[in-house]
Amino acid sequence: MTVFQPKFFHVFQKGYYNRSKLTSDIIAGIIVGIIALPLAIAFGIASGVSPQQGLITAIVAGLLVSLFGGSRFLIGGPTGAFIVIVAGIVAQYGLQGLTIATIMAGVFLIVMGLCRMGAIFRFIPYPIVVGFTSGIAVTIFSTQVKDFLGLTATIPSGFLPQWAAYIENLSTINWNETIMSLACLLTIVVWGRFVKKIPGSLIALVVGTAASVLLARYADIHLATIGTKFPELAEGLPMPSPVAPAMDYETIKSLVSPAFTIAILCAIESLLAAMVADGVTGKHHDSNTELIGQGIANVVTPLFGGIPATGAIARTMTNINNGGKSPVAGVIHAIVLLAIYLFLMPYAVYIPLSCLAAILVMVAYNMSEWRTFKYLLRGDKSDVAVLLLTFFLTVVVDLTVAIEVGLVLAVALFVRRVMETSSINVIEEDSLLATENDEVVNPDDIEHLDIPKGVEVYEINGPFFFGLASKFEELNQFSAENVKVRILRMRKVPFIDSTGINNLRNLCERTQNRGIQVILSGVNDKVAGSLCKYGIDRLIGPDNIQPHISLALNQANKVMQNL
Numbered sequence: 001m002t003v004f005q006p007k008f009f010h011v012f013q014k015g016y017y018n019r020s021k022l023t024s025d026i027i028a029g030i031i032v033g034i035i036a037l038p039l040a041i042a043f044g045i046a047s048g049v050s051p052q053q054g055l056i057t058a059i060v061a062g063l064l065v066s067l068f069g070g071s072r073f074l075i076g077g078p079t080g081a082f083i084v085i086v087a088g089i090v091a092q093y094g095l096q097g098l099t100i101a102t103i104m105a106g107v108f109l110i111v112m113g114l115c116r117m118g119a120i121f122r123f124i125p126y127p128i129v130v131g132f133t134s135g136i137a138v139t140i141f142s143t144q145v146k147d148f149l150g151l152t153a154t155i156p157s158g159f160l161p162q163w164a165a166y167i168e169n170l171s172t173i174n175w176n177e178t179i180m181s182l183a184c185l186l187t188i189v190v191w192g193r194f195v196k197k198i199p200g201s202l203i204a205l206v207v208g209t210a211a212s213v214l215l216a217r218y219a220d221i222h223l224a225t226i227g228t229k230f231p232e233l234a235e236g237l238p239m240p241s242p243v244a245p246a247m248d249y250e251t252i253k254s255l256v257s258p259a260f261t262i263a264i265l266c267a268i269e270s271l272l273a274a275m276v277a278d279g280v281t282g283k284h285h286d287s288n289t290e291l292i293g294q295g296i297a298n299v300v301t302p303l304f305g306g307i308p309a310t311g312a313i314a315r316t317m318t319n320i321n322n323g324g325k326s327p328v329a330g331v332i333h334a335i336v337l338l339a340i341y342l343f344l345m346p347y348a349v350y351i352p353l354s355c356l357a358a359i360l361v362m363v364a365y366n367m368s369e370w371r372t373f374k375y376l377l378r379g380d381k382s383d384v385a386v387l388l389l390t391f392f393l394t395v396v397v398d399l400t401v402a403i404e405v406g407l408v409l410a411v412a413l414f415v416r417r418v419m420e421t422s423s424i425n426v427i428e429e430d431s432l433l434a435t436e437n438d439e440v441v442n443p444d445d446i447e448h449l450d451i452p453k454g455v456e457v458y459e460i461n462g463p464f465f466f467g468l469a470s471k472f473e474e475l476n477q478f479s480a481e482n483v484k485v486r487i488l489r490m491r492k493v494p495f496i497d498s499t500g501i502n503n504l505r506n507l508c509e510r511t512q513n514r515g516i517q518v519i520l521s522g523v524n525d526k527v528a529g530s531l532c533k534y535g536i537d538r539l540i541g542p543d544n545i546q547p548h549i550s551l552a553l554n555q556a557n558k559v560m561q562n563l
Helices: 019-046 051-068 080-114 118-123 126-149 159-168 175-194 200-218 231-235 249-254 256-281 287-304 313-321 328-343 345-350 353-368 370-376 381-397 399-421 466-478 498-513 525-533 536-540 549-562
Strands: 423-427 431-433 446-448 455-461 485-492 517-521
Touching: 019 051, 019 080, 019 126, 019 200, 019 313, 019 328, 019 353, 051 287, 051 328, 051 345, 080 126, 080 249, 080 256, 080 287, 080 353, 080 399, 118 256, 118 287, 126 159, 126 175, 126 256, 126 353, 126 370, 126 381, 126 399, 159 381, 175 200, 175 353, 200 345, 200 353, 249 256, 256 287, 256 313, 256 399, 313 328, 328 345, 370 381, 381 399, 455 549, 485 549, 498 517, 498 525, 498 536, 517 536, 517 549, 525 536
Parallel strands: 455 485, 485 517
Antiparallel strands: 423 455, 431 446
16 A cells, blocks of 8 residues: 555545535635745744744745645644744754754654554554643743733743743833733633634734724823834745755754754644544545655755644644545635735734744643543543653753653653553463453353463563563462473464563573473464564474474373483
8 A cells, every 4th residue: 555645636636526515615715825924923932933934834834734645624823832943943953953853853754654553643642642732831931921011121041941930021021912811811802702613813913903003193102012022024025936845964963952852743744634534524634644644844945944744633623624525625725825925924024023922822731631631630640640741841851851761751651651562470280261352251261271380370461572672581480399391371472572582581590490391382473483584483492382282282191201
């Protein structure tokens, strides 16, 4: 099966697409494009770049994700999740470093898709995802306090230094800016309760901008605007043209970790959004194609001056709720944003920063998932520990560190869960149950086994991998002094890895040094192939690997007779 199958081209096959679906896609695309406008501008500024870079990202990435992605409904563009990591990269490496890191992240995503790694991201534990998301939400909120309150002081990066600076400079609060922020926030909240089709963020942007212009003209009250922060926008916007950044080995090496963080965050958020869309529509996305599509978008977008992009859950749901039927809606959304960029963007200089801060505070609240966070705190202690650790690392330390630690925790949790399903049991009775759960359903389900004296039988349940090492160390402690044969029943071992084989080899060698013969029973073809490949059959003898417990017991009798 081909790993790259974009849904955009798939929908035009077999007569699926028609005029009715095109009309629905056009309507949905226009609405999503208008909704994406204030978010793209706000995310751009909050990320430490210009507003037009946020809009360029929504245009280019939105187009490419829809053309080459693996979902019918996903809308791509800048998202709040990237604000923290992008701002950190810009502060440390500059815009050139951000461009290189984003291109590298795109390459990572393409490789992940080609290697069919899309399904892996479904196994990232939910507490880690919620910890990331809630931590990012808190960090976004923290970065917007200055503009929300109109503070004039220079605010450092980092959660704890920021709040120390806020408390220290609280006396510089600008009440005009604060009132504007509260009014815009109230508009978003109230409007959203009564009108669902048109987002409150767009209404707040329009009303706030109009109020800012009127206050400046008639009341001589001047608010901080995009124009005061980016005065060069008043001269008009240049058309973006592809420019390849200068790269060298040292720069690439230093940006591997940030690029990997961007790639992982993009993969998690885009595939999560695609799964949400699948749940609502009943359709199915292609996760590997989606990773490749996201990779293409993140390779190309920074060449036009854009920032990292991924699938946006809110815009995707807006697309679905307004009748979007195919990736054509995403293409229309990009065209709408391009028209806004060409004809309306010069008016963006009048948008007050306090209004954008209110929009981002609302974005942070919606991202926080505080109800889910509170619900997860009732769970298993290990899950709670993972949730809180990921959350605090994201907020207090760094998102890159949180991503890396989170992935390690995901692997550790997976190993632990598998270990809990794997066990080694000593069989002391003269009968073994044939059912998997050892519950007697029928007398015929019982195997009556005649285990001779001097023979031990162990039942291994579950994967035979490195996580079982400690249990094998305990195995030697079970043996009686007069044991001459040890049978390892492996009928419930689906696979064995190289570490498991090494542990088995060590066990066999130690056992044989004590004069005890090891016999393996119920080995499936896949496991048997691995054992022969690594020479376990030569170590214990080919006759000592048997397909069934009865044959293994017969072999044990032969061994006992020859002693």
